[in-house]
Amino acid sequence: MRAILRISVLFTLILSFGGCMKKTVIEKMPAAQVRKELDKFAPVDFRMDLSYLDPKEVDVIRHLVKASQYMDEIFLRQVDEDNAKFREALRMMNEPDAGVYRDFFNLMFGTWNRIDGNRPFLDTKSKPAGAAFYPADMTKEEFVKFVGTHPEKREAFESNFTVIRRRDGGLVSIPYSEYYKEWLIPAANLLKEAAGMTSDSTLKKYLQSRAEAFLSNDYFLSDLIWMDLSGDIEAVIGPYEVYEDGLFGYKAAFESFVCLVDHDESTRQKAIAASLDALEKALPMRAPGGDSSRGTASPIKVVNLVYSAGDTKAGVQTTAFNLPNDERVRKAKGSKKVMMKNVMRAKFEKCWLPIVRTALAEKDLPRVSFDAYFAHTLMHEVSHGLGPGILKKDARETTVQRELKEAYSVIEECKADVLGLLTAQALVDRGVFPKSLESTLYATNLGGLFRSIRFGVGEAHGGGVAIQMNVFMDRGACSAGPDGRFSVDDAAMKRAVRELAGELLRIEADGDYEAAKAFIEKHRYVRPEVRAVLDRMTNIPVDIRPLYAIEKEIR
Ligand code: ZN
Numbered sequence: 001m002r003a004i005l006r007i008s009v010l011f012t013l014i015l016s017f018g019g020c021m022k023k024t025v026i027e028k029m030p031a032a033q034v035r036k037e038l039d040k041f042a043p044v045d046f047r048m049d050l051s052y053l054d055p056k057e058v059d060v061i062r063h064l065v066k067a068s069q070y071m072d073e074i075f076l077r078q079v080d081e082d083n084a085k086f087r088e089a090l091r092m093m094n095e096p097d098a099g100v101y102r103d104f105f106n107l108m109f110g111t112w113n114r115i116d117g118n119r120p121f122l123d124t125k126s127k128p129a130g131a132a133f134y135p136a137d138m139t140k141e142e143f144v145k146f147v148g149t150h151p152e153k154r155e156a157f158e159s160n161f162t163v164i165r166r167r168d169g170g171l172v173s174i175p176y177s178e179y180y181k182e183w184l185i186p187a188a189n190l191l192k193e194a195a196g197m198t199s200d201s202t203l204k205k206y207l208q209s210r211a212e213a214f215l216s217n218d219y220f221l222s223d224l225i226w227m228d229l230s231g232d233i234e235a236v237i238g239p240y241e242v243y244e245d246g247l248f249g250y251k252a253a254f255e256s257f258v259c260l261v262d263h264d265e266s267t268r269q270k271a272i273a274a275s276l277d278a279l280e281k282a283l284p285m286r287a288p289g290g291d292s293s294r295g296t297a298s299p300i301k302v303v304n305l306v307y308s309a310g311d312t313k314a315g316v317q318t319t320a321f322n323l324p325n326d327e328r329v330r331k332a333k334g335s336k337k338v339m340m341k342n343v344m345r346a347k348f349e350k351c352w353l354p355i356v357r358t359a360l361a362e363k364d365l366p367r368v369s370f371d372a373y374f375a376h377t378l379m380h381e382v383s384h385g386l387g388p389g390i391l392k393k394d395a396r397e398t399t400v401q402r403e404l405k406e407a408y409s410v411i412e413e414c415k416a417d418v419l420g421l422l423t424a425q426a427l428v429d430r431g432v433f434p435k436s437l438e439s440t441l442y443a444t445n446l447g448g449l450f451r452s453i454r455f456g457v458g459e460a461h462g463g464g465v466a467i468q469m470n471v472f473m474d475r476g477a478c479s480a481g482p483d484g485r486f487s488v489d490d491a492a493m494k495r496a497v498r499e500l501a502g503e504l505l506r507i508e509a510d511g512d513y514e515a516a517k518a519f520i521e522k523h524r525y526v527r528p529e530v531r532a533v534l535d536r537m538t539n540i541p542v543d544i545r546p547l548y549a550i551e552k553e554i555r
Helices: 002-006 031-038 055-079 083-092 098-108 140-149 151-158 181-197 201-216 220-226 263-281 327-333 341-359 362-367 370-383 400-429 435-454 460-474 490-510 513-523 528-536 549-553
Strands: 009-017 020-028 041-046 162-167 170-175 233-239 254-261 300-310 320-323 336-340 390-393 396-399 478-480 486-488 543-548
Touching: 031 098, 041 300, 041 341, 055 083, 055 181, 055 233, 055 254, 055 300, 055 549, 083 098, 140 151, 140 170, 151 162, 151 170, 181 201, 201 220, 201 233, 220 327, 233 300, 254 336, 263 300, 263 370, 263 400, 300 341, 300 370, 300 543, 300 549, 336 341, 336 370, 341 370, 341 435, 341 528, 341 543, 362 435, 362 486, 370 400, 370 435, 390 400, 396 400, 400 435, 400 460, 400 490, 400 513, 435 460, 435 486, 435 490, 435 528, 460 478, 460 490, 460 513, 478 528, 490 513, 543 549
Parallel strands: 041 543, 300 336
Antiparallel strands: 009 020, 162 170, 233 254, 254 300, 320 336, 390 396, 478 486
């Protein structure tokens, strides 16, 4: 296996297993190589000013951070049951590069490099697809067979909130509330204490019900209540995403976000919400204002992150999340999209600007701004809710997604990007965004296209971006200069954006699968001029690594 070839250095550590001292040798990747991987993540100090809050609410936040640290502990064990031992071994490691291993281990939540196909940098064990949610040697077939012969156990086995273990020659499911109680009980106590302190009645209800869920293993009610949070503190804590379970996608990983609502953005949100009808009517499509309903609404909330824990903090950092995932809650109350502005700003500064400085012509660099980047990202999300959703085709009711099949996600991501520009411009014209945004909107967006293409054009977003880049170049909206750097012609760009929006909306409105495929086929490729820019981008961080000052303060 390729992982073994790269591991050449040995170190010896004394580990304590179950009370008896045992000498264990752990293989590891050379420190210089681990440092190179670690340096792909630019460290960012997330320090929030809490001074405007009531001291009691600051105490609530401290409690939430402490409770979140228990989510770190649980998630570490959800990834690999040996992780606590590895962490202890690294803590005792006494050599100049120990910190590099510790930092990378903490970032990856274990011994596997999440941005390099889970290649191990410590130890030689490869990562089981089902992480530690299932026995490491259990196959998919064994699980399916067991559930088939024990139908009464299916629900508990497929539950988002149980682990599967071997017992007496068979398999058993154990509820999280039982299996992880060592951490869930103290976390629940902290949430209850915080609930007792806060003067925000919606947060109080959420924290109380979530504390109960930690003990009862029933998360439904607290998920419902979370939708109603309306105070300054936006917190979410518990088992949510199922990506870590690569075997079945059943098991939820523990995580936490402790955030503060951004009031200026909330005010703007209301203005955007009030403009939605006008934005829909102004879309460049044949039958504007048709049925664009997509079921329940998904409100957007803009916040600043104070602390994150568990699943979300492992590897690439989350900038926005859409929760809850429970379909019953989504049916009853929809879901909530939360965008973390300070995380986005950090990524913009550390990972975007270096790319943009490589890609754009000198004259366009002053026309790049975080505000334009943020406005476009926000309007990208809003734009997913604009345009055709439910369709009538041959007298049957269907959806754009169903008709466009596997071509849908590329077309839809491209649409959201292009409508994001179109609607941001419309909101400048309506006075919702400041006039000054217009001068930076298009250059910022062009710079951003390079960032997305850098990660490949195979997945939906990169594919959508390649389409835009090629259409914009075909129509003279942007071009490479003699030095290979790109500049944008705002007037031509505005025209190209409107035309491209019209073409994408037509494909969606017709639910035209063949047209969608042909459109993607024609435009999804990387031109030599673009490739040349990408080739110049070396040593630019791929992501950020959060450092939280508040951890030290609450010790
Ligand atoms: Zn999107």
